[in-house]
Amino acid sequence: xxxxxxxxxxxxxxxxxxxxxxxxxxxxxxxxxxxxxxxxxxxxxxxxxxxxxxxxxxxxxxxxxxxxxxxxxxxxxxxxxxxxxxxxxxxxxxxxxxxxxxxxxxxxxxxxxxxxxxxxxxxxxxxxxxxxxxxxxxxxxxxxxxxxxxxxxxxxxxxxxxxxxxxxxxxxxxxxxxxxxxxxxxxxxxxxxxxxxxxxxxxxxxxxxxxxxxxxxxxxxxxxxxxxxxxxxxxxxxxxxxxxxxxxxxxxxxxxxxxxxxxxxxxxxxxxxxxxxxxxxxxxxxxxxxxxxxx
Ligand SMILES: [Ca+2]
Ligand SMILES: [Ca+2]
Numbered sequence: 001x002x003x004x005x006x007x008x009x010x011x012x013x014x015x016x017x018x019x020x021x022x023x024x025x026x027x028x029x030x031x032x033x034x035x036x037x038x039x040x041x042x043x044x045x046x047x048x049x050x051x052x053x054x055x056x057x058x059x060x061x062x063x064x065x066x067x068x069x070x071x072x073x074x075x076x077x078x079x080x081x082x083x084x085x086x087x088x089x090x091x092x093x094x095x096x097x098x099x100x101x102x103x104x105x106x107x108x109x110x111x112x113x114x115x116x117x118x119x120x121x122x123x124x125x126x127x128x129x130x131x132x133x134x135x136x137x138x139x140x141x142x143x144x145x146x147x148x149x150x151x152x153x154x155x156x157x158x159x160x161x162x163x164x165x166x167x168x169x170x171x172x173x174x175x176x177x178x179x180x181x182x183x184x185x186x187x188x189x190x191x192x193x194x195x196x197x198x199x200x201x202x203x204x205x206x207x208x209x210x211x212x213x214x215x216x217x218x219x220x221x222x223x224x225x226x227x228x229x230x231x232x233x234x235x236x237x238x239x240x241x242x243x244x245x246x247x248x249x250x251x252x253x254x255x256x257x258x259x260x261x262x263x264x265x266x267x268x269x270x271x272x273x274x275x276x277x278x279x280x281x282x283x284x285x286x287x288x289x290x291x292x293x294x295x
Pocket of ligand 2 (some may be wrong): 168169170171172173178210286287288
């Protein structure tokens, strides 16, 4: 079901189940991802195409309870039957999570058929991440940074160091004494927002932490909002989620696929794991970059 082959002879897998079996499967992505699109390919014979199915995205998976959530996509293939479908989520409305669930609620458009046939299931992200960012890269990106020289319009805690918030957008990162300290815990959900002043299409985002790898930032999320309300905006889906704990690097540049660029006026950053050293409770940020074009 994940070998890249579908809609050819003998490409599908058979599961002898009825509609009421609620045939289900879950893929573990290994870490939280923002999902840009999903693919379902059934049998290559239209008379036995899959009838109806649902995709789910879970942060944690529990067989007994997870399927109570709302699905992220529901597809009814019975009226205008096709062999395969690709579902693409709107910018700023992409589901995020670690587990992707598929539930078949009508196994076949043929009424008397008791077999779910699946040739291929696809889960696609919406961005790529570069992790080999250097101090020179940060410097050369500075002129195109939409938040160049700006201060956050909202921050959940002010800087605790002598270097203040303006150091996060001055084009200097990964050098000695380039970072700003915020003494926060993971559970503080340290947050900040930059106001671009007008709507923009966001092509890339940069996050640069401390220049010492043993105190790199652990996990963070970027958001893009049309309007910003501190109480409610953070309930929306992040546009990017990065887990730096497994293959730790100093800085990351996230670039969205051409048709997956988020659009909005406010850029939010939330730090959910301040330091890869779990005994250390300080978020250290050297540079934040937002690249794209005003709409
Ligand atoms: Ca296949
Ligand atoms: Ca800086």
